[in-house]
Amino acid sequence: MRRGSRHGSRARLPGLLAAGLFALSAGPGCGEPEPPILAPVEGDVYRIRLFGLEVEKPGDWYFLPHSSLKQDTDARIEEDLAAMWERLHRPSLVPLVGMGPKPGEEDPRASPVFGVHAVPLRPGDKSDLIFHFLNAPPEAVLATRSGKHAHQPGFQVLEEARPLELAGQPAAVMRLTYRLGGEEGPEVALEELSWFFRRGKVFVYLIGTGPAPLPPEVVERFERIAHSIRLDS
DSSP states (O other), rough: OOOOOOOOSSSSSSHHHHHHHOOOOOSBBBBBBOOOOOOOHHHHHEETTTTTEEEETTTTTTEEOOOOOOHHHSSSOOOOHHHHHHHSSSSSTSSSSSEEEEOOOOOOOSSOOEEEEEEEETTTTOHOOOOOHHOOOOHHHEEEEEHHTTTTOOEEEEEEEEEEEETTEEEEEEEEEEEEEEETEEEEEEEEEEEEEEETTTEEEEEEEEEEOOOOHHHHHHHHHTTTEEEEO
């Protein structure tokens, strides 16, 4: 059903969870999708040790170097997950891991990009907002996050948030569109396909953004990436 309506860094509102819920970017980059840059990463599977999950990219795509997760940080697993998360580069706005195709001639802001975001609950966060999102259905959490884009021109929900299962977890998926403008050039129409699930007290968002309307082959790739997610036991 179609319905008309569209970072913040580490502000406490009232903690890391709120930063992640209301400051996730329009796409998987820092505010606007960045031009894909080829990264020296071998293999198609990236294991995010910090959060105990792995994701697989398409064989002809690349892991992007503007991700916030650095190998040295990821290797130093500590008991205080929230403190580690804060040491990442703009973790509310930049994906832990991003991926996309080889750069082409098109506007880089409209190049398909897929990112994995994870937001841990800070110990001691006990606000009504936190309690609500820990207990709300995944589709309600994802629908709330989409409101962050309501100010963007051309914002429209293409597919309402609906429940499904990812990596054995209750999850949700939704689809929306909006236009992005700015100093980089004229407005460009984008479409976003996003997923959400909880793993304990960690909120995981998967966000794929590309040119509107998304070509069927890009939708298929986004879906394949989302369903490649595996969790440590």
